Amino acid sequence: MRTPVTIIGAGLGGLILARVLHLHGIPVTVHEADPSPTARSQGGMLDIHGHSGRLALEAAGLTDEFHGIVLPGRQAIRLLDRNGTVLFERGDDGAGGSPEVQRGELRRILLDALPAGTVRWGRKATGVRALAGGRHEVAFAGGTTAVANLLVGADGAWSRVRALVSDAVPAYVGRSVVETCLHDADTRHPATAKAVGGGTLVALDPDRNGRWLVAHRERGGTLRAYITAPGPRNRFAITQPTGSTGTTGTAGTTVPAGTTAVTTRLAAEYAGWAPELTALITAADTTPVLRPLYDLPAAHRWDRVPGVTLLGDAAHLSVPNGEGANLAMLDGAELGKALAAHPDDVESALATYERALFPRGAEAAAVAGRNPTPQELIAFFTAPTL
Incomplete structure (x- = not known):
């Protein structure tokens, strides 16, 4: 039997991972702190890039659903100075490479693509600890716990899971x-x-x-x-x-x-x-x-720790530059594919994933944050x- 995967965090990266694992018959459970899918606003618009986010949606088998939520005309760009003078303008002829969607709608199609019960709501992780044999225990608010055979931290900037592999803090x-x-x-x-x-x-x-x-x-x-x-x-x-x-x-x-x-x-x-x-x-x-x-440090990385890894902001947090959500989705897809390609060797799958993850995150961080x-x-x- 394939190793069950426990994901902390039902953001876009965690949900892409869950969907890819589901398509490959790998058992998966997602624990999310929010009490429900509609508990809070999911933010605004996202431009989904062809070299990252769209590849992730293809791996998740959701290309058609994605096209159904694209907002026409939203790739138009205007650059103004402080006086309102137009410095640059580009319309949207529908041929651009980064279609725009609303984050909440994208999250909805990912949630709808998972079997009922995959995401467990109201499960706020408060701590993690290592057990024997590469397993880990996650503690949740309210006193409950879960033991993970394979733990993935998709829990964002203030990841609890990150402490298992790195002492870096934002x-x-x-x-x-x-x-x-x-x-x-x-x-x-x-x-x-x-x-x-x-x-x-x-x-x-x-x-x-x-x-x-x-x-x-x-x-x-x-x-x-x-x-x-x-x-x-x-x-x-x-x-x-x-x-x-x-x-x-x-x-x-x-x-x-x-x-x-x-x-x-x-x-x-x-x-x-x-x-x-x-x-x-x-x-x-x-x-x-x-x-x-x-x-996080632009070159943030860690030594291989059995039974655990990170994706998205938990792994390579940087200031917003249009890549964050796309990169998290690509992380989820690549991790899912690696686990599917090494069904009998989880550690090889994680090592393969992290070898590509580290330079991918560092490259994105290097261009973030400039004025x-x-x-x-x-x-x-x-x-x-x-």
Whole structure:
């Protein structure tokens, strides 16, 4: 009988792994801290790359389902300066290499592709310890435990499983992002909706002072924005981040009482920017979410530890750069294929997977976190797509 796999974390990487294992007849259980699939927002738009995310979906046998949730027109790009002047614009003719989907919808098709009961909800891992024979015990909030013959940490930035293989911990990179949303923007905020355009807006200060913002057009006229806030982690009087997105190198904290003051302070830092851009801060319809940015060492790796491995942010956390979710999905697919290719030798499968994982994560981390110039962004947007 093939070795059962225990996955901690039902993010995109963990679910891709579970799906690939299921297709190959390998028993799998996923433990997820959220009490249900709809317990919290899953975030905004994702561009799914041909060299990573789409390959993972092919391995999971979900290409058709993926195409069914692609949002037409969302590959359009606009680059503006702080005054709202268009520096670069590219439409979406449907031929681009990175179709856009909403993260929650992508997660839904992955969950729907697994047998009922595969994901066990409300199972927040609080600790792990090694047992004999390469097995591990996972402790959950509430006092329950599970013993894993093969344990995979897909549990994001603040992974509990990581401690079994590495003493590395995420480090704050010196800036945060504040996430906001504007609803029914075409009617209620037409100038901002026009500035964002049909897909993604990037607005930045050519002086490279660390302040820039990104906004995406979602379904139903919603604009979701991420406003960069350079400076100390506790600058908004929040000293301890809680929760984790699991895929983007961020930990999220909903800003509590004093939201108006936080918004005012952030808007002040963007004083002088075009009002259609600052409206993404001042006119938000949702409570802002502060996401301090963290990363792991770019060359993070570990010696082979029997019976356990990592994927996604647990393995190679870096600041958001468009690769995080795609990389986690590719990790899950590659690990699943390695286990299927070595059904009688789990350690060979894990060694094969990690040999490719380490350079893949290091390469992505090397280009993350830079503060680009407009010229660098234009070069990026006009580069050939894969």
